[in-house]
Amino acid sequence: MKTYLNGRLVIFSAFYDDVYCDRIFRKLYNQIKWLDKTYQNADGSIVHLPRLTANYGERSYNYSGMVFEPEPWTDVMLELKKDAEILGQETFNAAVLQLYRDGKDRVNWHSDDDPCVGKNPTIVSISFGETREFWFKAKNGMGNPLKLLVEKGDVIVMQGTLQHTHLHRVPPENEKKARINITFRNVIH
Numbered sequence: 001m002k003t004y005l006n007g008r009l010v011i012f013s014a015f016y017d018d019v020y021c022d023r024i025f026r027k028l029y030n031q032i033k034w035l036d037k038t039y040q041n042a043d044g045s046i047v048h049l050p051r052l053t054a055n056y057g058e059r060s061y062n063y064s065g066m067v068f069e070p071e072p073w074t075d076v077m078l079e080l081k082k083d084a085e086i087l088g089q090e091t092f093n094a095a096v097l098q099l100y101r102d103g104k105d106r107v108n109w110h111s112d113d114d115p116c117v118g119k120n121p122t123i124v125s126i127s128f129g130e131t132r133e134f135w136f137k138a139k140n141g142m143g144n145p146l147k148l149l150v151e152k153g154d155v156i157v158m159q160g161t162l163q164h165t166h167l168h169r170v171p172p173e174n175e176k177k178a179r180i181n182i183t184f185r186n187v188i189h
């Protein structure tokens with residue numbers, strides 16, 4: 001276990017072994033109802049998110065003025081949620097999933113400070129598949145950005161004020177295979 005950013009970012013490296021990771025990756029890849037979401041630019045053009053996404057759990061997830069209705073928990077998701085709740089010391093009622101199909105897929109700088117998860121949310125992030133860079137930078141521009149390499153089976157706990165003080169991203173990279181990330185969240189309103 002390693003901590004960063006004043007202990008608000010905790011990484012449990014290789015929490016799951018390779019055999020488990022490969023089995024869970026295949027199940028999630030095949031069972032999750034992956035969505036190719038689009039949004040409209042200011043000029044009216046339709047843009048595809050540069051990754052596939054899904055929402056699971058008991059509560060709808062509300063961000064950027066859009067509401068995403070969840071699919072019900074699957075057995076695999078419930079299995080992972082149990083671990084996430086132990087590591088995060090929190091109960092979770094929602095999950096956001098990302099499927100990066102290759103190195104071109106990415107998520108740009110943002111923070112998971114959506115009002116629906118309240119102040120100082122604990123978010124537990126679990127990754128399977130390809131290793132990808134995961135960057136953090138302070139919203140006030142202080143200090144150097146932090147680059148981590150997240151591998152399959154790693155579990156990251158983000159907590160305290162982190163979502164209010166920092167942004168994170170998964171940048172595009174060359175020649176990458178697929179990666180799946182799940183973030184467990186507690187929606188309070």
Ligand SMILES: O=C(O)CCC(=O)C(=O)O
Pocket residue numbers: 096098107112125127134150168169170181183
């Ligand atoms: O893929 C990741 O590791 C991060 C995903 C993420 O930032 C998000 O779901 O908000």
